[in-house]
Amino acid sequence: MAKKTYDLLFKLLLIGDSGVGKTCILFRFSDNHFTTTFISTIGIDFKIKTVELRGKKIKLQIWDTAGQERFHTITTSYYRGAMGIMLVYDITNEKTFDDIVKWLRNIDEHANEDVEKMILGNKCDMEEKRVISKERGEAIAHEHGIRFMETSAKLNINIDRAFSELAEAILDKSAGREADADHARIAVERRPSRAPPARACCS
Amino acid sequence: MSLHKARIKAFEDILNEDVINMEQLQKLAFNGVPDEKGLRSFVWKILLHYIPQERSAWESTLLKKRQLYQQFIDEIIVSPGGPTDHPLNLSPDSSWSNYFKDNEVLLQIDKDVRRLCPDISFFQSATEFPCPEIVNSNGVKRLHKRVEQSVLKYSTLERRGLGVAKLSNEIRRNEGVNSGDYTPLNEGCEAHWEVVERMLFLYAKLNPGQGYVQGMNEIIGPIYHTFASDSNKEFRKHAEADCFFCFTNLMAEIRDFFIRTLDETESGINYMMSKLSECLKKNDRAVWEQLQRQELRPQYYSFRWLTLLLSQEFSLPDVERIWDSLFADPQRFNSLIYICCAMILLVRDNILSGDFASNVKLLQNFPPMDVSLILNKAVEISTA
Numbered sequence A: 001m002a003k004k005t006y007d008l009l010f011k012l013l014l015i016g017d018s019g020v021g022k023t024c025i026l027f028r029f030s031d032n033h034f035t036t037t038f039i040s041t042i043g044i045d046f047k048i049k050t051v052e053l054r055g056k057k058i059k060l061q062i063w064d065t066a067g068q069e070r071f072h073t074i075t076t077s078y079y080r081g082a083m084g085i086m087l088v089y090d091i092t093n094e095k096t097f098d099d100i101v102k103w104l105r106n107i108d109e110h111a112n113e114d115v116e117k118m119i120l121g122n123k124c125d126m127e128e129k130r131v132i133s134k135e136r137g138e139a140i141a142h143e144h145g146i147r148f149m150e151t152s153a154k155l156n157i158n159i160d161r162a163f164s165e166l167a168e169a170i171l172d173k174s175a176g177r178e179a180d181a182d183h184a185r186i187a188v189e190r191r192p193s194r195a196p197p198a199r200a201c202c203s
Numbered sequence B: 001m002s003l004h005k006a007r008i009k010a011f012e013d014i015l016n017e018d019v020i021n022m023e024q025l026q027k028l029a030f031n032g033v034p035d036e037k038g039l040r041s042f043v044w045k046i047l048l049h050y051i052p053q054e055r056s057a058w059e060s061t062l063l064k065k066r067q068l069y070q071q072f073i074d075e076i077i078v079s080p081g082g083p084t085d086h087p088l089n090l091s092p093d094s095s096w097s098n099y100f101k102d103n104e105v106l107l108q109i110d111k112d113v114r115r116l117c118p119d120i121s122f123f124q125s126a127t128e129f130p131c132p133e134i135v136n137s138n139g140v141k142r143l144h145k146r147v148e149q150s151v152l153k154y155s156t157l158e159r160r161g162l163g164v165a166k167l168s169n170e171i172r173r174n175e176g177v178n179s180g181d182y183t184p185l186n187e188g189c190e191a192h193w194e195v196v197e198r199m200l201f202l203y204a205k206l207n208p209g210q211g212y213v214q215g216m217n218e219i220i221g222p223i224y225h226t227f228a229s230d231s232n233k234e235f236r237k238h239a240e241a242d243c244f245f246c247f248t249n250l251m252a253e254i255r256d257f258f259i260r261t262l263d264e265t266e267s268g269i270n271y272m273m274s275k276l277s278e279c280l281k282k283n284d285r286a287v288w289e290q291l292q293r294q295e296l297r298p299q300y301y302s303f304r305w306l307t308l309l310l311s312q313e314f315s316l317p318d319v320e321r322i323w324d325s326l327f328a329d330p331q332r333f334n335s336l337i338y339i340c341c342a343m344i345l346l347v348r349d350n351i352l353s354g355d356f357a358s359n360v361k362l363l364q365n366f367p368p369m370d371v372s373l374i375l376n377k378a379v380e381i382s383t384a
Ligand SMILES: Nc1nc2c(ncn2[C@@H]2O[C@H](COP(=O)(O)OP(=O)(O)OP(=O)(O)O)[C@@H](O)[C@H]2O)c(=O)[nH]1
Pocket: A016, A017, A018, A019, A020, A021, A022, A023, A024, A025, A035, A036, A037, A038, A039, A040, A041, A042, A065, A066, A067, A068, A122, A123, A124, A125, A126, A151, A152, A153, A154, A155
């Protein structure tokens, strides 16, 4: 067996509408760089980054998915193995925010029950074009009992923090398990520790 | 005569016949079409069944098609009449509702064409032949203008019932969308990406069952680039119309890759991916087994390879060379499978020694390589 250079392996997934900045977020996190010239993702892309949390080396295997509807059959097949999912919207685009509900439904249908989730409101550097207030983002996250953060891939705001918080949440859950090449395939049987569902909001 | 000159002559000989011998042309083009004298541009038009084999029909066909394209522009973009009923008319087929739906499509196209081939400056530069009705309209007919406005959305209107006054405020606020170097050019000029945007929008409007799917921009891009760089001015002038129809013909063959509900059919993308996997299994069992063991599924890399005909995996000149072979193959999509399989075989040693992560990376970012190596290998596989 090859020598392990990490203690734990976490599989993460980035989802959200096309153009919200998923690829930019991932690129900022893995290469600490921002460029405006990304081609749209077709199918699925993949990056790896190792982080250290509480003295443990954690290898993050991150899948970046295409946002457009057409690719959903391809991309939903990745939900199952994911231990953490980042759901991204664009604070300057109302539709991407409205679609969060749709993405959450997708997660419910296709992901492991106790997958750790996080909602990111990206492009928070564009204050002058903002149409979704931070409060609305917080509200929907709270309603579903999910972590929330506003980010900017462009100005590198909260990108590292978002990934380490998500990783930490998974770590909390999986504490005690040993690194194992097949680790990701072990289904986690524990009940999800979801916050009590808030009553549906009537606007 | 040099070898290269001899090749050019061989093409010219075939093209000078009264009736082009398709089989001969395909055979010759399979090994690459020279870029000189607009040969590639012309040969692709024949291979994609746009220009007919009979020389006598060339002129009238081109004339007819180009007029038809102009008509599409007029009817769909220049004078569609605009929405007529009240913006708050929410019936699903109100003209406003359609207008907003179109704008959603346009928004997606706009995002994608502004990201087209960023490594070369071609698409950001001005075309010699802008569409006069559009570029001299004080901006109002420009498609990206509509997109800037559509940022205020249907949903906003629908949900909150904003008044029309508020609506025009929003329009003003959203102007000047920042878009890097892909900025629209001044009145009277038009960048190549704007031309591509127009073709894709027309295609989506004329093929409502399919609409626009991301990735189509990567299919139309190389065709348009080839046509718009033709050394023959007359062909350059009509690059847009010609490209539109060639793209339409090509899409007729591959559109099932872009339709989700057809994924499982024999013309769909899943079938193609499993064919590739079979081809690999047959040609290199060890590599196939390694990928199986690592659960590295074909979707992780070959979905994009196949859907986009490899256009995102190589530089533009290499893509054009690969497409010579694809378009020249009478069983076009067999050769696509062989080429993809050849790519995997050429990095087999790396795959055999790599772990899951490095192998996904390798296949998703295929290393730069002499394409003739790949194409030769593909021929080898196909005749094995
Ligand atoms: N201002 C600003 N722009 C951003 C930010 N993140 C991404 N963008 C821009 O948003 C556009 C889309 O970004 P991508 O990362 O390609 O979007 P995506 O979510 O991966 O889109 P798909 O691959 O089509 O699903 C790009 O033009 C980026 O320049 C950000 O934090 N701030």
